[in-house]
Amino acid sequence: MSGLGNIIKKEIKELLTPTTFVPIIIIALIFGTMGSSIQGIQEQALEKPVIGIINADNGTLATITSSILYNNSKPVFNSTSIDDKQIGIETVKQKNGVALIIIPNNFTKQIRNETSGDIEVYWIMKGAGLLDTISSGVLQHLIDYINTNISKELIQENSSVNASFVLTPTKNVETTFFKDREFKGLTPDLIVGMLSSQSFLIPIVIMMIIIMAGSIVITSMALEKENKTLETLLTLPVKRTSIVTGKIIAAATIGLLLAIIYMVGMSYYFQGMQISEGGISLAKYGLALNSQDYLLIGISLFITLIAGLSLCMLLGTFAKNYKSAQTLTFPITMLALIPMFLTMFADYDTLPTALKGVVFAIPFSHPMMAPRALIFDDYLLVLGGIIYVAIFALVMIIIVVWVFNTDRLLTGSTKRRKLKSRNNNFNFIRRR
Amino acid sequence: MITIEVKNLVKNYGKIEAVKGISFNVNEGEIFGLIGPNGAGKTTVLRIISTLLKINSGSIKIMNYDIEKDSDKIRKIISYLPEDAGAYKNLTGKSYLQFIANFFDNKQNQQMVQRGIEIADLDVRIDDRVDTYSKGMMRRLLVGRALMINPKLAILDEPTSGLDVINAQEIRKLIKNTAQTGTTVLLSSHNMLEVEYLCERIALISEGKIVEEGKPKTLMDKYKANNIEEVFIRVVQQ
Structure with a gap:
C-alpha cells in the first residue's frame, strides 16, 4: 500500500466511529422532519x-x-x-x-x-x-x-x-x-415587525450561551481524560455529584458572562437595524413584558442552561480527547440552532403537531419561546416548559452521576482494549 | 494490622474476565508489589482498590472499610498515582498541589502543600506552569501530590515509569521513606530490580490470577532463580 493510501486508511478508520455518525444521523432525521413540516406550511x-x-x-x-x-x-x-x-x-x-x-x-x-x-x-x-x-x-x-x-x-x-x-x-x-x-x-405584518427584536435577539443570545457553555463542559471532560487527571480526581475525597455540579455551575457562570457581553453587542446591533414602526408603543397594545415575566424568562433560561450543560456533561463522558470533544459539540449546536430558527420563522402554535413535539422536546426551545408566549399570557406553555426542562435537567444529572459511579467513564469501550492486552500477555511470555 | 484484605476478587469487562478470583493481604507499613506483564490485571486491581472500578464479586477491605459500602471514607485515607497520570496544565506546580490539598483537612492543607513541594523537589520551577514541565518533573510533582497527604495507603502504579535512572532512584528512596513513616504502599511495576529493592512482599499476577506470592528473597530461593524476572518466567511456565 502506498504512503498516501496508508494514511487515508488510518484516518478513515479513526474518523469512522459511532461518535461521529450517530449525532449526524439524528440531526439529519430532525432536519428531515422539519423540512417536510415547513414545506407543508409553505404549500x-x-x-x-x-x-x-x-x-x-x-x-x-x-x-x-x-x-x-x-x-x-x-x-x-x-x-x-x-x-x-x-x-x-x-x-x-x-x-x-x-x-x-x-x-x-x-x-x-x-x-x-x-x-x-x-x-x-x-x-x-x-x-x-x-x-x-x-x-x-x-x-x-x-x-x-x-x-x-x-x-x-x-x-x-x-x-x-x-x-x-x-x-x-x-x-x-x-x-x-x-x-x-x-x-x-x-396588521399582522406590523405586529410581527414589533415583535421582531424579541424574535431574533433572544433566540440568538440563548443559542450562543448554550453553544459556548456546552463546549466548555464537553471540552473540560475531554481534557480531564486526555490529560489523565480524571482518575486522580475520582480518587479524591469529593462526591461525584460535587464534581458534576461543580463543572456545570462553573460552565454556566462563564456561559452567562459571555452571554452578557454578547447580548450588549447584539442589542446595539439590533437597535441600529430596527426599522421604525411609526412610533407605535408595544406597551400601548399590551405587548410588553412585566417584571414577573422577566423573572419567568430568567428561571426558564437558568434551568435550560443547567439542563443543556448536564446533557453536555453526558456527551462529555463519551469524549476520549479534545478532538472527539469537538465532534460532540455538534449535536448541541444543532439542538440550539433548530429552535432558534423555528422560533424566528414560525409560531409554536402554528407548527404541525410532529414539529411541535420536536420543539417542545428540545429543552433549548423553551427560553426562546418564553418571551413571546408571556407577552400573550400563555403561561401554560412557559410554566409547562420550565417543569419539563427541570425534569430533563434532573434526569440528565442523575444519569451523569450514575455514569460517574460506573466503570464506563474510565474504561469506555473495553472489549477491544482487553483483547489487545491479552495478546500482549502472550507476547510477554513468548519473548522469553 | 492488615491494611488491605482482598478476598476472591473477580472483575469482568463484559465477557472478558480481567481478574479471576484473587486474594491477598497487605500489612500496615508494608510495601507490597504486584508484578506481571501488560494486561495481567495489575492496573485493574489497583484501580479497584482506589475505588475507581466496581467489583463483580469477592470483597475488599481497606483499614476495615468495605470498598463497596465505604468508598467515600476510603478516599480520605488513600492516595492513588496512576501510571500515566497528568496534572492540570494551566496551573503552576504549587497551585496544583494547593488544589489537591483543598480536598483534605483545611487546617493542615498548607503543611500538605509544603510537604508536596519538598517531595517534588522542583526548586523554583514549582511556580511554573505544569505544561512547561518535562516528563520527569511531572512525575516528581505527581509523586509529591500522592504522598503529601500522608495517606494510610499509597497505591502507586508504575511509580518510576518513564523516569531516568537518577530520578527513578530518588523516587524509590522517597517511597521507602514514606513506608517507614507508617504509610502502607501497594505498587505495581515492570521493573524487577525496583521490585526487589522496594518490596517486602510481592504477588506475581498472570492472566488475572495470582500465581505466586511471598518475599522476593524467599521466592528466588524457592525457584532457584537469580532474580524476580526468572522467578516469574518459571512460575508462568509451570
Whole structure:
C-alpha cells in the first residue's frame, strides 16, 4: 500500500466511529422532519386565502371589489349585512381563515365623491413567526390589486378625475385578532415587525450561551481524560455529584458572562437595524413584558442552561480527547440552532403537531419561546416548559452521576482494549 | 494490622474476565508489589482498590472499610498515582498541589502543600506552569501530590515509569521513606530490580490470577532463580 493510501486508511478508520455518525444521523432525521413540516406550511400559504366577505354595498365598485375577492380567494362566509360581522369573524376563525373583509354600504358612493372608500379588514392572525404572515401577505396583495382595479375603473369612467385620489381610491381600516386579543389599527405584518427584536435577539443570545457553555463542559471532560487527571480526581475525597455540579455551575457562570457581553453587542446591533414602526408603543397594545415575566424568562433560561450543560456533561463522558470533544459539540449546536430558527420563522402554535413535539422536546426551545408566549399570557406553555426542562435537567444529572459511579467513564469501550492486552500477555511470555 | 484484605476478587469487562478470583493481604507499613506483564490485571486491581472500578464479586477491605459500602471514607485515607497520570496544565506546580490539598483537612492543607513541594523537589520551577514541565518533573510533582497527604495507603502504579535512572532512584528512596513513616504502599511495576529493592512482599499476577506470592528473597530461593524476572518466567511456565 502506498504512503498516501496508508494514511487515508488510518484516518478513515479513526474518523469512522459511532461518535461521529450517530449525532449526524439524528440531526439529519430532525432536519428531515422539519423540512417536510415547513414545506407543508409553505404549500398551505401558496393556496388561495380563506376569507369571509360581507358586501353591504350594491354599487358597481363594491361589485368589482367583491368579484376580485371571490375569484382569488376561498370564501367561507358570505353576507350582505354588517350585522353579521361577529358571526363572520367567528366563522373565519373556525375555518382557519385569514380575514373577514367588509365592504360598507357607502363604499361606492364615497369613492364617487372622491373620498377614500373604506375596506374593513379583520385579520385573524395565527402566529407571530415570519412564515405565519405569508397567507396574510397574499391577501394584502389582493387588496392592493383591488385598489389598482378601482383606479382603472375610475380612469376609464372619467379621465379628468383627481390624480392623487385616483391612485389610492380605497383605504384599509384594519383590526387584527391574535391570541384572543384585538389590535385596532394594526396588521399582522406590523405586529410581527414589533415583535421582531424579541424574535431574533433572544433566540440568538440563548443559542450562543448554550453553544459556548456546552463546549466548555464537553471540552473540560475531554481534557480531564486526555490529560489523565480524571482518575486522580475520582480518587479524591469529593462526591461525584460535587464534581458534576461543580463543572456545570462553573460552565454556566462563564456561559452567562459571555452571554452578557454578547447580548450588549447584539442589542446595539439590533437597535441600529430596527426599522421604525411609526412610533407605535408595544406597551400601548399590551405587548410588553412585566417584571414577573422577566423573572419567568430568567428561571426558564437558568434551568435550560443547567439542563443543556448536564446533557453536555453526558456527551462529555463519551469524549476520549479534545478532538472527539469537538465532534460532540455538534449535536448541541444543532439542538440550539433548530429552535432558534423555528422560533424566528414560525409560531409554536402554528407548527404541525410532529414539529411541535420536536420543539417542545428540545429543552433549548423553551427560553426562546418564553418571551413571546408571556407577552400573550400563555403561561401554560412557559410554566409547562420550565417543569419539563427541570425534569430533563434532573434526569440528565442523575444519569451523569450514575455514569460517574460506573466503570464506563474510565474504561469506555473495553472489549477491544482487553483483547489487545491479552495478546500482549502472550507476547510477554513468548519473548522469553 | 492488615491494611488491605482482598478476598476472591473477580472483575469482568463484559465477557472478558480481567481478574479471576484473587486474594491477598497487605500489612500496615508494608510495601507490597504486584508484578506481571501488560494486561495481567495489575492496573485493574489497583484501580479497584482506589475505588475507581466496581467489583463483580469477592470483597475488599481497606483499614476495615468495605470498598463497596465505604468508598467515600476510603478516599480520605488513600492516595492513588496512576501510571500515566497528568496534572492540570494551566496551573503552576504549587497551585496544583494547593488544589489537591483543598480536598483534605483545611487546617493542615498548607503543611500538605509544603510537604508536596519538598517531595517534588522542583526548586523554583514549582511556580511554573505544569505544561512547561518535562516528563520527569511531572512525575516528581505527581509523586509529591500522592504522598503529601500522608495517606494510610499509597497505591502507586508504575511509580518510576518513564523516569531516568537518577530520578527513578530518588523516587524509590522517597517511597521507602514514606513506608517507614507508617504509610502502607501497594505498587505495581515492570521493573524487577525496583521490585526487589522496594518490596517486602510481592504477588506475581498472570492472566488475572495470582500465581505466586511471598518475599522476593524467599521466592528466588524457592525457584532457584537469580532474580524476580526468572522467578516469574518459571512460575508462568509451570
